Amino acid sequence: MSTTLETDTTAPPEALRLASCLLPSQFLVAFDLWEQRCCYASPQAETLLGYSSEQMSLALLYDAIHPDDLPLVTRASELAMEFMQLTGQPAAAARPPFPIGFSIDYRLRCRNGHYRRVLRHNFVLAHSETGHPLITGSLFTDITGHKTSSDVRFSLDHPDFAQWLRTRKGERERTGDELSIREQEILARMLAGETTAAIADSLFISYFTVKTHRRNILRKMKANGSRLAPLDADLAQLLA
Numbered sequence: 001m002s003t004t005l006e007t008d009t010t011a012p013p014e015a016l017r018l019a020s021c022l023l024p025s026q027f028l029v030a031f032d033l034w035e036q037r038c039c040y041a042s043p044q045a046e047t048l049l050g051y052s053s054e055q056m057s058l059a060l061l062y063d064a065i066h067p068d069d070l071p072l073v074t075r076a077s078e079l080a081m082e083f084m085q086l087t088g089q090p091a092a093a094a095r096p097p098f099p100i101g102f103s104i105d106y107r108l109r110c111r112n113g114h115y116r117r118v119l120r121h122n123f124v125l126a127h128s129e130t131g132h133p134l135i136t137g138s139l140f141t142d143i144t145g146h147k148t149s150s151d152v153r154f155s156l157d158h159p160d161f162a163q164w165l166r167t168r169k170g171e172r173e174r175t176g177d178e179l180s181i182r183e184q185e186i187l188a189r190m191l192a193g194e195t196t197a198a199i200a201d202s203l204f205i206s207y208f209t210v211k212t213h214r215r216n217i218l219r220k221m222k223a224n225g226s227r228l229a230p231l232d233a234d235l236a237q238l239l240a
Contacts, residue, residue: 011040012135014125025142030125030135031058036197036207039135048142050111061138062208066107066115069152073106074212076154080122081205082182083156083164104154105143117144133204179220186213 015030019042022028027044031037041056051060065073080102102122107115119141126135155161179187189199196214200207 012125014135015040015042015137018125018137018139022139023141027140029056029061029138029140031138032135033133033204034201036200045140048110048116048140049108058206058208061108064109066109068150069106072152073104074208076104076152077102077122077206078209078212079165079168080154080156081209082180083158083161101158102154102156104152105147106152107150108140116142117147119143179217183213183217183220186210187217190214 012030015028019028019040022042022044024044025048027048028040028042029038029045030040032039036058038056038058041053043053045056046052049064062070084101101124103119105117105119108118109115121139121141123137123139124133124135125137126133128134185203186199189202190196194202196210197207200210203210
């Protein structure tokens with residue numbers, strides 16, 4: 001019989017402590033940024049979704065998002081990550097044990113094919129000595145019985161986030177579809193030969209966020225060839 005992640009001695013102690021406080025309607029998934037893998041899933045995940053701890057992965061959790069919700073969830077996650085990268089992280093001594101940063105609700109497919117509406121909180125569970133995030137946590141709460149609409153809502157608990165969004169929207173309206181600073185950085189790294197996984201590791205963002213940036217870069221360069229660098233077949237293949 002295989003050993004489940006919830007009893008694995010390599011499970012992050014921060015995740016185990018938080019998992020011991022969960023409600024029956026909640027489950028926790030911890031993600032190792034360096035190894036790009038789920039390193040812990042609490043037992044409630046199988047109860048609520050039907051997937052065993054051994055099956056749990058970031059790819060599964062993204063694939064299970066309702067197709068109508070996926071573009072909004074991906075975009076909101078990108079915005080939250082971009083803002084947190086720009087604002088930086090507080091000093092280690094000032095961090096609460098489990099700071100909740102980003103929240104979003106959407107529909108998530110269970111193993112039986114049915115959908116549950118979940119509220120997901122993303123936060124950093126463990127930092128390196130230099131303050132870089134090592135392990136992130138996603139706390140999922142089943143809110144199916146509390147929300148019947150299909151809209152996707154998200155928030156980030158920082159006082160400057162709303163103003164940053166308004167400013168960013170204004171800048172995009174002025175500049176059109178120019179590559180953002182983040183997109184320029186990712187494009188430069190890809191042209192230097194870095195893989196998607198390596199870029200995600202070095203920038204402390206998810207593999208899927210990098211893939212989304214690649215699609216956006218390709219779209220913008222095709223639409224704005226006169227103002228951006230010429231798009232040749234090799235570069236299109238690289239970004240695809």
